Amino acid sequence: MSTPKSRDIARERSEEPGDEDAAALDAEKVPAGPPRTRPPRVSWQQLTVLPALLVILLLLTWLWFQQAHLDDISRNALSGGKVAKALVQHIELTLISTVFVLIIAIPLGVLLTRPAFRRATPVAMAFANMGQAAPAIGLLSLLVIWLGTGRLAALIGIIAYAVLPVLSNTIAGLKANDPTLLEAARGIGMSPFGVLTRVELPLAVPLILAGVRTALVLNVGTATLATFGGGGGLGVLITTGITNQRMPVLVLGSILTVALALLVDWLAALAEVLLRPRGLEVGP
Amino acid sequence: MSDTSLSVAQDSPSPESPTGATIELENLTKRYPGSPQPSVDCVNMEIRAGETVIFVGPSGCGKSTTLKMINRLIEPTGGRIRINGEDVTDMDPVRLRRQIGYAIQSSGLFPHMTVAQNIAQVPKMLGWQKARIKDRVEEMLDLVGLDPGEFHGRYPRQLSGGQQQRVGVARALAADPPVLLMDEPFGAVDPITRDHLQDELIRLQRELHKTIVFVTHDFDEAIKLGDRIAVLRERSHIAQFDTPEAILTNPADDFVSGFVGAGAALKRLNLTRVGEVEITDYPTVTVDDPLQDIFNALRGSGYNEILLLDKRGRPYKWLRRGDLMRARGSLARAGTLVVDTVTRDATLHDALEAVLTDATGRVAVTGRRGEYTGVVDMETLMNSVHELLEADRLDALEHQHDLEEARAHQTHEEQEGTAGGSGGSGEARA
Ligand SMILES: Nc1ncnc2c1ncn2[C@@H]1O[C@H](COP(=O)(O)OP(=O)(O)OP(=O)(O)O)[C@@H](O)[C@H]1O
Ligand SMILES: [Mg+2]
Numbered sequence: 001m002s003t004p005k006s007r008d009i010a011r012e013r014s015e016e017p018g019d020e021d022a023a024a025l026d027a028e029k030v031p032a033g034p035p036r037t038r039p040p041r042v043s044w045q046q047l048t049v050l051p052a053l054l055v056i057l058l059l060l061t062w063l064w065f066q067q068a069h070l071d072d073i074s075r076n077a078l079s080g081g082k083v084a085k086a087l088v089q090h091i092e093l094t095l096i097s098t099v100f101v102l103i104i105a106i107p108l109g110v111l112l113t114r115p116a117f118r119r120a121t122p123v124a125m126a127f128a129n130m131g132q133a134a135p136a137i138g139l140l141s142l143l144v145i146w147l148g149t150g151r152l153a154a155l156i157g158i159i160a161y162a163v164l165p166v167l168s169n170t171i172a173g174l175k176a177n178d179p180t181l182l183e184a185a186r187g188i189g190m191s192p193f194g195v196l197t198r199v200e201l202p203l204a205v206p207l208i209l210a211g212v213r214t215a216l217v218l219n220v221g222t223a224t225l226a227t228f229g230g231g232g233g234l235g236v237l238i239t240t241g242i243t244n245q246r247m248p249v250l251v252l253g254s255i256l257t258v259a260l261a262l263l264v265d266w267l268a269a270l271a272e273v274l275l276r277p278r279g280l281e282v283g284p
Numbered sequence: 285m286s287d288t289s290l291s292v293a294q295d296s297p298s299p300e301s302p303t304g305a306t307i308e309l310e311n312l313t314k315r316y317p318g319s320p321q322p323s324v325d326c327v328n329m330e331i332r333a334g335e336t337v338i339f340v341g342p343s344g345c346g347k348s349t350t351l352k353m354i355n356r357l358i359e360p361t362g363g364r365i366r367i368n369g370e371d372v373t374d375m376d377p378v379r380l381r382r383q384i385g386y387a388i389q390s391s392g393l394f395p396h397m398t399v400a401q402n403i404a405q406v407p408k409m410l411g412w413q414k415a416r417i418k419d420r421v422e423e424m425l426d427l428v429g430l431d432p433g434e435f436h437g438r439y440p441r442q443l444s445g446g447q448q449q450r451v452g453v454a455r456a457l458a459a460d461p462p463v464l465l466m467d468e469p470f471g472a473v474d475p476i477t478r479d480h481l482q483d484e485l486i487r488l489q490r491e492l493h494k495t496i497v498f499v500t501h502d503f504d505e506a507i508k509l510g511d512r513i514a515v516l517r518e519r520s521h522i523a524q525f526d527t528p529e530a531i532l533t534n535p536a537d538d539f540v541s542g543f544v545g546a547g548a549a550l551k552r553l554n555l556t557r558v559g560e561v562e563i564t565d566y567p568t569v570t571v572d573d574p575l576q577d578i579f580n581a582l583r584g585s586g587y588n589e590i591l592l593l594d595k596r597g598r599p600y601k602w603l604r605r606g607d608l609m610r611a612r613g614s615l616a617r618a619g620t621l622v623v624d625t626v627t628r629d630a631t632l633h634d635a636l637e638a639v640l641t642d643a644t645g646r647v648a649v650t651g652r653r654g655e656y657t658g659v660v661d662m663e664t665l666m667n668s669v670h671e672l673l674e675a676d677r678l679d680a681l682e683h684q685h686d687l688e689e690a691r692a693h694q695t696h697e698e699q700e701g702t703a704g705g706s707g708g709s710g711e712a713r714a
Binding site for chain 2: 190191199203279
């Protein structure tokens with residue numbers, strides 16, 4: 001299985017030795033000197049390229065719609081704030097599901113790395129894998145049969161699908177911590193809770209955030225399926241477009257989904273850079 | 285977390301007069317699950333307050349395990365630990381560890397915290413006031429020789445290995461614990477930095493009088509730092525527990541002499557510090573003096589050369605008579621630069637090294653800021669070494685006598701069938 005999360009882990013891992021080398025070099029080069037002003041963490045290029053592209057994409061879509069011929073069915077599907085409603089629903093589905101994914105996956109990851117529960121890790125990972133390996137649409141159908149149509153079924157489906165990347169990244173992040181460092185933390189008198197909150201979790205933040213980013217993007221995607229369970233979202237536009245064979249509706253639904261996914265990924269990338277603990281940064 | 289002081293610390297009445305605590309290990313044993321033999325087998329040891337004890341021994345002999353049982357990072361499977369007479373074997377380990385400083389190899393600093401935050405950890409856990417913590421952090425940085433203004437806000441990766449190690453020691457000492465445990469703290473730095481750090485630790489200990497238990501597998505380091513050295517063999521059995529002098533001049537058995545290694549007489553030089561021998565005055569001039577004064581000073585001194593100090597009073601150059609003749613009004617190119625100086629804490633070994641390499645046959649002794657305080661020359665060194673060796677010889681004779689008596693006593697007990705414990709524990713109390 002090569003999901004984005006395993007790639008992220010590999011990337012983070014491979015950066016470590018490089019960091020240390022850089023640190024060693026730095027250490028030699030760092031002489032006494034006046035405190036330097038810290039360079040901004042994100043360059044303006046990083047900040048602007050993607051939003052600019054998104055604006056262009058949306059602008060082009062809008063221009064295309066200006067000249068496109070819309071019949072009654074299309075008009076009906078897009079009028080009366082239906083697009084805005086679908087978009088808002090989609091964002092809500094994504095955010096709510098992501099919050100729950102975090103509430104479930106991070107504490108679970110913490111728990112599974114404690115000595116008392118370490119044995120349970122394979123079982124929990126198997127469950128999480130099942131959640132993701134099962135076809136999302138099948139999972140959703142089962143949930144609808146069980147819970148009836150509506151938002152709840154859709155949300156549970158999305159959540160089950162996205163727990164794995166956050167869980168496995170949380171576990172990987174916590175396990176990657178240097179055991180001698182944690183022993184030093186205990187050695188100076190930190191309680192187990194203190195070691196967790198003040199050392200283990202902050203150091204695992206980069207990997208956990210990478211998992212969260214993956215989950216967010218996944219959630220934007222799976223939320224398009226919510227429509228099959230009556231959960232609303234941009235999927236409504238897409239299915240309407242397909243069943244009525246109306247291209248403009250289908251295209252609009254798809255483009256908005258893609259744009260949302262890119263935007264969310266961009267925001268998450270920003271968060272990754274901003275929330276990474278300071279001492280772990282690369283560079284001066 | 286307000287009431288955190290336990291009686292371990294209460295014996296030191298105020299932070300200003302810190303003194304160490306005694307540590308007693310009684311039949312201390314650790315058997316890891318799944319291994320047939322205990323890794324630490326029945327260690328008995330009494331460590332006096334304010335004493336530096338070094339555990340030295342081959343890799344895997346159980347030094348770290350024994351050390352970590354003192355702050356219960358590793359739970360003993362048998363025996364008792366007493367600190368200042370109080371049995372801490374069953375007390376809350378988190379509370380215990382806040383009263384015991386702990387420093388390890390490669391410093392163990394938290395990479396996501398600044399130097400100041402790292403040092404502030406223990407005081408914070410003990411619930412100190414913010415202002416007090418802040419002052420304490422500055423004080424600790426100053427103590428370990430790092431400029432607070434400069435290093436305060438840095439992250440560990442912006443420090444050199446030696447600087448990290450200093451911060452590690454500062455963190456261990458921040459809450460003024462009576463006991464300091466150090467597990468190969470200088471193991472990961474280059475030899476020169478290690479030497480400096482060792483000198484610093486000696487200076488610190490002279491100011492603070494902590495009880496320090498220090499693990500190393502470098503016997504030279506043990507000699508340099510230890511008031512007493514415990515040479516451990518496998519399963520932490522004590523082969524010999526005695527002063528460095530006694531171990532060097534009178535190793536208990538082949539295992540210990542093997543560990544001491546060759547050149548015991550030369551190693552003896554590591555045991556005495558420059559400050560303990562006669563530091564003589566020497567005529568000096570400074571770069572600001574007029575050339576004519578320098579000339580007169582040299583002529584009046586009765587020596588072949590004179591020591592030139594720079595503006596801050598630090599040894600700068602040796603000036604000979606001939607140099608001055610050729611100087612022609614400027615000192616810029618005259619004389620030979622002072623290549624090596626020693627501090628009062630340097631060992632005679634270092635001083636001898638410096639004297640041998642210096643063309644003048646003497647070495648300048650400097651104070652804490654590098655300023656000139658005197659010189660040591662070859663003659664002083666020779667005399668001191670002769671005196672030392674003579675004193676050692678007498679000690680050894682006396683020691684031998686004691687040992688024989690103790691052996692006779694032991695055989696006597698064995699014959700009566702009352703001798704308990706291993707041979708190691710017997711010697712531990714020697
Ligand atoms: N967690 C553990 N489980 C099982 N055995 C262990 C464990 N930790 C240490 N040991 C064993 O205990 C013995 C002593 O280990 P310890 O780390 O105290 O040695 P050491 O004297 O500090 O060695 P070194 O100089 O290499 O640091 C070793 O033989 C080691 O294999
Ligand atoms: Mg060790």
